[in-house]
Amino acid sequence: SQQGEEDPQALSIQEGENATMNCSYKTSINNLQWYRQNSGRGLVHLILIRSNEREKHSGRLRVTLDTSKKSSSLLITASRAADTASYFCATDAEAAGNKLTFGGGTRVLVKP
């Protein structure tokens, strides 16, 4: 089954605006993580939220997790041009061992 599907697939906003992207998954998870990838570059770990947590903050990032809906959201507040990147959610699950299952990502373009 597909695990970790983000929407929207692409998002274009003005600098200073907030960016919100969502991730849905199908099976029970231990943790959900968000990663950023600049074009053609590596994956940068942003934030991890455990299945028993509902909300987490890190700087301008806010992540929520709703296990009843099997969904998570990532909010970037007061976006900057440097936030332009692709954002991926990734889940790990007891049944899936110690590996991450990534979603397809949301491409975010922040226009100056």
Next chain:
Amino acid sequence: EPEVTQTPSHQVTQMGQEVILRCVPISNHLYFYWYRQILGQKVEFLVSFYNNEISEKSEIFDDQFSVERPDGSNFTLKIRSTKLEDSAMYFCASSTGTVYYGYTFGSGTRLTVV
């Protein structure tokens, strides 16, 4: 901040050739991984490695692939008899072993098979 280092950053190889992708994980990490990302597609798990052996592998990781930790620092992915469809970005990652702290990914090796 500690980094996972991957070399080379870009490799072009002829179809049918063997390639070795190299990674230096973070020194106190215990788990090592290879993931790949075909252009425009999702990041996919290939293999995890712990205590000098494969702990888990995906369906993608068939006999064409092998991993090795030849010394205390390097972690390599060997792809034998490369095919066009092996063209992808290959990411190495390492972790302390508890997923709670996340993984540290390298910046990847872009493999182009021609």
